[in-house]
Amino acid sequence: MSTIKEVAERAGVSIGTASNVIGGSAPVSKARAARVWAAIKELDYHPNEVARSLKAKQTKMLGMVLPDITNPFFSDLIRGAENAALERGYLLLTANSDEQVEREKRFVAALRSRRVDGILLAATASKNETHLRSAVAADVPIVCLDRMAPGLAVDAVLADNVRGTQECVRHLIRLGHKKIAIITGALELRIAGERLAGYRAALEEADIRYSDELVMKGDFREEAGYRLGKELLLNRERPSAIFACNGVMMLGLLVAIDELGVRCPQDIALATFDDLMFAHSFHPHLTAVAQPANAMGYQGANLLIDRVEGKLTGEPLTVRLACELKIRESTRGYAPAAVANGSPARSSKASRTSLPATT
Amino acid sequence: MSTIKEVAERAGVSIGTASNVIGGSAPVSKARAARVWAAIKELDYHPNEVARSLKAKQTKMLGMVLPDITNPFFSDLIRGAENAALERGYLLLTANSDEQVEREKRFVAALRSRRVDGILLAATASKNETHLRSAVAADVPIVCLDRMAPGLAVDAVLADNVRGTQECVRHLIRLGHKKIAIITGALELRIAGERLAGYRAALEEADIRYSDELVMKGDFREEAGYRLGKELLLNRERPSAIFACNGVMMLGLLVAIDELGVRCPQDIALATFDDLMFAHSFHPHLTAVAQPANAMGYQGANLLIDRVEGKLTGEPLTVRLACELKIRESTRGYAPAAVANGSPARSSKASRTSLPATT
DNA sequence: TCGCGTAAATGGAACGCTTCATTTATACTG
């Protein structure tokens, strides 16, 4: 890798001059500038950004740590953030915490050592967020995405979880469901609490009694969806609808449903948070609360960069992005009547047309 | 952010000594070392990796550029690579090329400027890979993942595409299918060619005539699966089975099938490259050629780091990883007889039990 | 032809760290 010194020598100018033509930081005569550019081409010179960063005290890199890139929601988040970063000349250093605080801690430290200009964070649940406090104390700009780190005074771009869930459950209620189960996320996570709150709110406004038995405490992981789903389905008091608090748990739930031979939507209605891409190409098409993942990443990164560049100052901001309810097959064709009087008949063939066409 | 100088001052030692206790590069008396550690804790000191990198001429960062992180195959790749990187003390700088050479070029340049120690690359199709050649010429270690960049003398970790496809098509043939269509990837990509070759090989060994009409040239994107799938299904000479050359196109194909009311596996058999996570939790469960994505990333990163650290020298290596054929519902229940005599009956209800139980 | 003002080019300090040649402190031996 050639250095600016070599470029300067080859062009027959001083290092300072070379730097000036590259950075456009001071006027250079046409002739010399041309010689410098030629040298750059000939040597295939790539400015050493490491040295630049040292001098400039900024790396033009953003750190991003989130639970699991393998979850399509988060990969969309990344894409959004990457686009914003790219537009503004930053690169993304990503890392997966796997919901382990220790890993998160490790990555945050590594990112700080690398002197990233700021950090995008979908925090993991923990009682010990000292690593985050210390980062904030050290003035490392942080923007929380999707999940707020509790008690941290930082910017955040979040989905309107309460509203999103509430609307979806309200939709189920409107269809006649009264026994609606929910598989929650890890309740240490505020986001999980919010979704549960949306569920409660919907029940409340419809005067439906909230029952602990219908609330299965999950953890946002596929296995939980499978296990808790099975539990719900095997219960003699089977609910007529199940709401999963994220897409990955719904995946597990679908496996459970399949194994038990339960049919959707005839035997049970399903709805879920997250509109993963397969929601539209598989059976049953899932009614889903679509989060604007890409937009969240995009806005989050822009917000962060605004902070980094001092274009935004003052109190931390919280942006709430609305979700969109996508009504699909998995909440159709269920006969409310069958629900009302006891255990649902497996073969209930409620005519589709009798239901409001709510697409 | 505090510096080592501040740490040294607070501990009452020289900078060199502080550096020695941090790096363990030279013996330091117990008492002083303790004072240094204390100062580090008190100041919440995070060594400036930028300065370190400048001095050491290595950043402990790996670049990774691939087409689209949103494709679950690639996010698995990343996870694998990240695990290897983490184990060996590296961080991953990821970027999505979106199959655009220009973007790829831009990222590769950015990564080189950042002086990453090496690059993991799933190359995009192009006739102009000068950016890669110049990187190789500059001794930037590169390992290709999934897709080989044509004519580049670099290491690669690839799937055994020919074999994987061949086995799957062979499976279809064994079920009695004779009219098997394939939706290919962008044929400029060697990987797409390999999968097509596997298809041809399977036909050949079964003495089935290769027909251009059954080969739909796609591009690995969902839209292609949808469009070409529809074309195939609307053709009066509808094939009895379709093989999609990647999971994302299969997604599109499923939409097409759904729209046209074609049932799988009764009306048509489906099989696909890539075993995306939804293959097991949705209907129809898809017969798939599972690529060891995670292992690919893991091995690729390790290979790259071996090169970076000089633990591996000499000629470029190519590692081929075997795929695994997962036989599932989407290739069951189809009556070979119905295929043999003309257009398949939509309602053919071949009994499942009459077919070999090939799980 | 000499100064002078402006524009262009240069050189060196500094960024935070590691490394290594020196210097300083400590311990041991005769």
Add this chain to the structure above:
DNA sequence: CAGTATAAATGAAGCGTTCCATTTACGCGA
């Protein structure tokens, strides 16, 4: 106690940039 071997601590150079205070070159009017 002097002398020496050994261990520990220090200071300065250098990594590749940028930035800025100087220096150099140039054109023009008197």
